[in-house]
Amino acid sequence: MTLKIVLINPPVVKPSEPPAGIAKLAGCLKANGVSYQIIDANVEGIHYLLGQTAFENEWPDKWSKRACKNLEANIAALQNTETYKNKSRYSRAAQDVNRVLHLAGKPYGAHLTLSDFTNNMLAPARSADLLKAAQMPDNNPFYPYFSARLMAVMQDEPEFVGFSVNYLSQALCAFAMIGFIRNINPGIKIVLGGSLVTSWAALGVGKDKFAGFIDEMIAGAGEEKLLELLGVEYGHKKSSPDYDDFPAQFYFSPGFVLPYSASRGCYWRGCAFCPERAEENPYLPLSAAQINQELPQLVKKYQPALVHLLDNALSPVMLKNLAQHPPGASWYGFARVSKELTDDDFCLSLKKSGCVMLKLGIESGDQEVLDKLNKGINLEDASKALKALKKVGIAAYVYLLFGTPPEIEESAQKTLNFTVAHSDCIDFLNLAIFNLPVANDTAQNLQTENFYEGDLSLYRDFRHPAGWDRQNARNFLEKTFKKHPAVAPIIKRLPEFFTSNHAPFFKMI
Numbered sequence: 329m330t331l332k333i334v335l336i337n338p339p340v341v342k343p344s345e346p347p348a349g350i351a352k353l354a355g356c357l358k359a360n361g362v363s364y365q366i367i368d369a370n371v372e373g374i375h376y377l378l379g380q381t382a383f384e385n386e387w388p389d390k391w392s393k394r395a396c397k398n399l400e401a402n403i404a405a406l407q408n409t410e411t412y413k414n415k416s417r418y419s420r421a422a423q424d425v426n427r428v429l430h431l432a433g434k435p436y437g438a439h440l441t442l443s444d445f446t447n448n449m450l451a452p453a454r455s456a457d458l459l460k461a462a463q464m465p466d467n468n469p470f471y472p473y474f475s476a477r478l479m480a481v482m483q484d485e486p487e488f489v490g491f492s493v494n495y496l497s498q499a500l501c502a503f504a505m506i507g508f509i510r511n512i513n514p515g516i517k518i519v520l521g522g523s524l525v526t527s528w529a530a531l532g533v534g535k536d537k538f539a540g541f542i543d544e545m546i547a548g549a550g551e552e553k554l555l556e557l558l559g560v561e562y563g564h565k566k567s568s569p570d571y572d573d574f575p576a577q578f579y580f581s582p583g584f585v586l587p588y589s590a591s592r593g594c595y596w597r598g599c600a601f602c603p604e605r606a607e608e609n610p611y612l613p614l615s616a617a618q619i620n621q622e623l624p625q626l627v628k629k630y631q632p633a634l635v636h637l638l639d640n641a642l643s644p645v646m647l648k649n650l651a652q653h654p655p656g657a658s659w660y661g662f663a664r665v666s667k668e669l670t671d672d673d674f675c676l677s678l679k680k681s682g683c684v685m686l687k688l689g690i691e692s693g694d695q696e697v698l699d700k701l702n703k704g705i706n707l708e709d710a711s712k713a714l715k716a717l718k719k720v721g722i723a724a725y726v727y728l729l730f731g732t733p734p735e736i737e738e739s740a741q742k743t744l745n746f747t748v749a750h751s752d753c754i755d756f757l758n759l760a761i762f763n764l765p766v767a768n769d770t771a772q773n774l775q776t777e778n779f780y781e782g783d784l785s786l787y788r789d790f791r792h793p794a795g796w797d798r799q800n801a802r803n804f805l806e807k808t809f810k811k812h813p814a815v816a817p818i819i820k821r822l823p824e825f826f827t828s829n830h831a832p833f834f835k836m837i
């Protein structure tokens with residue numbers, strides 16, 4: 329049988345788990361009898377670069393020497409649960425592995441980390457730069473890896489090659505790989521999908537922008553559209569994600585992490601300035617029956633150390649279902665503050681079902697700001713939920729957002745006060761400065777400015793109505809918020825580079 333399609337996860341995303349989108353497509357292709365091959369070029373490429381950099385070079389400074397010498401031990405440490413008992417040991421391992429990766433990117437003018445990829449000369453949000461990356465694939469640090477890997481896979485003469493691009497940090501490498509394929513075999517059809525591509529499509533960006541390199545762009549859920557493109561009838565619609573062909577031993581986690589989406593979109597979709605609202609993505613949950621059958625089966629098959637629920641927000645209905653039908657392994661995911669979470673017994677039932685951590689978007693400690701953002705939560709409930717989670721032993725990973733249009737300095741101070749008052753219940757903090765999505769219905773009253781990154785930028789600049797601009801918000805964060813003695817230890821707890829992907833492991837020991 330000739331190879332119909334190769335599905336590629338391009339670098340760079342956190343290499344802690346396999347990509348869920350490609351696993352979903354793989355399950356669908358397998359169920360429908362289509363020949364395919366998977367390449368997790370992210371984790372393969374990172375291992376390749378680390379190995380080459382550590383063993384083929386002599387570095388002058390002490391840190392680089394130590395990081396190269398201990399590379400294998402440090403990778404093994406990140407894959408060992410014991411390391412997660414000692415944050416200093418973990419930090420040293422993560423920073424040293426990252427140091428080696430950083431060295432690999434240097435000769436190419438690239439800033440390469442375990443969670444990001446940027447280039448001094450090329451911006452991933454500028455289509456002209458993506459085309460440049462495609463025209464000069466050998467200017468990419470992953471070139472030595474992907475040129476050999478793609479050459480080998482081309483022996484099987486695939487008709488299509490699909491790239492799943494979910495983050496901006498993948499875009500330049502994806503286009504470098506696309507350019508390489510075009511050079512060696514111009515006849516192969518190149519398909520681009522993934523959530524970043526879905527966001528581009530919502531901006532009106534189509535394949536014409538990348539003429540000569542991209543044959544098809546798929547926005548949204550890819551299964552049906554991909555089969556249509558491949559000329560295959562969508563006979564078997566109910567397929568589970570398939571992780572058989574991913575290199576499980578390569579991932580930088582202490583045990584296999586099984587990503588699983590129980591829904592697409594967001595059941596709330598109300599928060600002003602959220603891309604989910606701006607892009608009007610529909611909420612498409614799987615049925616409880618499907619989840620209850622599929623998830624335990626996947627757990628049985630892959631024996632994961634942890635299930636990562638990828639939903640934008642697990643609805644109360646979904647949480648109740650998980651409590652009643654535990655997946656059979658520890659799990660974590662995003663939830664909204666709801667009345668249910670303020671109830672000790674409900675939280676206990678989640679804990680018993682395997683929940684080790686919930687990510688909660690609380691955003692602000694000022695109720696007025698939350699109301700103006702249409703967040704749909706109140707601080708009283710947030711306070712009760714944090715206390716209930718603490719009581720039953722579920723870690724809280726709290727997201728806060730600074731510099732939103734309704735925020736002023738006094739509001740930011742209230743956020744600090746709220747955080748300090750709940751510092752014993754907050755295990756991890758994600759602190760972000762607000763970005764204004766391009767397609768936004770609530771931005772009408774704001775004075776907006778030109779795109780600051782490029783024609784593919786999902787965000788734009790705006791003039792803060794009260795003068796509390798990004799710089800002010802950033803100063804407050806760095807000089808006041810992070811320095812507070814009750815907050816600083818929470819920030820220190822955050823796993824370097826892997827953040828929420830590794831945070832649950834610190835709570836499972």
Ligand code: SF4
Pocket residue numbers: 594595596597598599602603604605640641664689
């Ligand atoms: S809950 Fe999260 S995903 Fe849903 S609208 Fe709000 S910010 Fe967006």
